[in-house]
Amino acid sequence: MSKAAHEIDPILLSVFARAFKSMTDEMSISLQKTTRSPILCEAKDFVTGMYDGAGNMLEQTENLPILSFSLGPVCKYIVEYFGGDIHPGDVIFHNDVFSMGNQNNDVAVYKRSSSPIDWWLGRPARGTRPTSAGPFPAGTTPMPPRSGRKPCASRRSRFTTAAPCAATSGI
Amino acid sequence: MLRFLEKYGLDCYEAHKQALFEATRRMMEAEIATIPSGEYHGEAMVYYDGRNDDRHYAIRVKITVQDRRVVFDYSASDAQTNGFVNGTYTSSASAAILTFLQMVNPDIPHNQGMVEPLEIIIPRGTILNAAYPAATTYGNHLCPPNADAIIRALAPVIPIGSPPDGTTCSVR
Numbered sequence: 001m002s003k004a005a006h007e008i009d010p011i012l013l014s015v016f017a018r019a020f021k022s023m024t025d026e027m028s029i030s031l032q033k034t035t036r037s038p039i040l041c042e043a044k045d046f047v048t049g050m051y052d053g054a055g056n057m058l059e060q061t062e063n064l065p066i067l068s069f070s071l072g073p074v075c076k077y078i079v080e081y082f083g084g085d086i087h088p089g090d091v092i093f094h095n096d097v098f099s100m101g102n103q104n105n106d107v108a109v110y111k112r113s114s115s116p117i118d119w120w121l122g123r124p125a126r127g128t129r130p131t132s133a134g135p136f137p138a139g140t141t142p143m144p145p146r147s148g149r150k151p152c153a154s155r156r157s158r159f160t161t162a163a164p165c166a167a168t169s170g171i
Numbered sequence: 172m173l174r175f176l177e178k179y180g181l182d183c184y185e186a187h188k189q190a191l192f193e194a195t196r197r198m199m200e201a202e203i204a205t206i207p208s209g210e211y212h213g214e215a216m217v218y219y220d221g222r223n224d225d226r227h228y229a230i231r232v233k234i235t236v237q238d239r240r241v242v243f244d245y246s247a248s249d250a251q252t253n254g255f256v257n258g259t260y261t262s263s264a265s266a267a268i269l270t271f272l273q274m275v276n277p278d279i280p281h282n283q284g285m286v287e288p289l290e291i292i293i294p295r296g297t298i299l300n301a302a303y304p305a306a307t308t309y310g311n312h313l314c315p316p317n318a319d320a321i322i323r324a325l326a327p328v329i330p331i332g333s334p335p336d337g338t339t340c341s342v343r
Contacts, residue, residue: 006186012179013194016187017280019175052188056283066314069265069286097259098303103310113172 020059024048028061047071051110055079073100074108086112195284200239202275203288206328208237213324215316217298221254221309228252228298230313232267232320243267243321244292245299255308257301258317264291266314270321274329 027048032041039045047067049060055076062068077100078092086092092110095101101108176184210233217228231247251257268286272279279285293300299317301307 006182008186008190012183013187013190016184017191019172020282021280023172056192057286058188058282060281062281065269066262066311067265068281069268070261072283072286073261073264097307097310100259100261102259102262102265103307105308 017059020050021061024050024059024061028063032063049075051075053079067102067106070102070106071108074102075110076100078110088112191280192282192284192287195280195282196287197284198276198279199285199288202279203236203239203241205275206236206241206325210235211324211328213320213322215319215323217256217313217316219254219256220252221256221306222252223254226252228256230299230316230320232317232324234321234324240288240290241271242290242292243271245297246292246294248293248297248299251296251298251301251305255306256298256310256312257305257307258299258310258313259307260293260295260300262310262314263293263299263317266317267291267321270318271325274322274325 028044028046031046031048032044035041044063045067047060047062047064047070049071050058051072052058055072055078057072057075060068060071074094078094079086081099082092090112093107094110095104095107097104179187212231212233214229214231217230220226220228228249230249231245233244233247235242235244245263268289268291271289272285296302299313301310
């Protein structure tokens, strides 16, 4: 059945909308419960969202309103920048303020879904740099690193050990 | 999500996704239709650029409401600073969308259809969209005065539900 001819079921439409919302909510809950940074788990300084293959926003969960609509422009930029050279499982890190980034301290993470069909799902999360690996001497670090301790020494960071603009692995 | 697609199929998903965008766009357009067509102007000041205590900068917005579309034009805003108080396009546009959404109806679903009737013009090189290599560390802190400018412009025609200052840091 073609897209145009597909009958729209109002109930199913609502199911889709609520499903999108549940997914972005669960992404936020997952990040909140796994991060070690109080900026994320207590201040909830991040937003999660889902985007289609063209970078169109399907839904988002804005934990801090100031970040509400800051992921969409970056997603469209990434889609345009890489063209068709994005593959299932690819992860993109982005914080360049001159290519639609929000601010340098905010690192957006996008993951292309692993769907076997021609459709992909972006899974971005935005937050300040210190996240899963504790304090770092960068960004709005909640506390300075202890004397003699190297940044990233205790655990590999999902965010800060990757290249600042793009990465294809690490999550 | 994959199980969801397996159950309903890609065509069904695509059709309902577009229908969702369309329904959401109509919701936003219906809210815009309640605002009298015309041009509305708002201004707010920024009192610190990160380096100079005595310099002030103006955020000026011209909001045009017509044909169920809204254009936010920041072309008359002051130029970027030589300090670290400069905005980025994404941060500034996000504040504009959020502020308007809070003023009209924050319960509209947040998807592509919601933002389609909105156009945001922020010339590069202005305080809300600084050009390379400007420092932008405090860009997010320009969101409240940005919201103030929008509220001052639209408050006469959207008097009920106007959020307080600092709307970008709180949800109504």
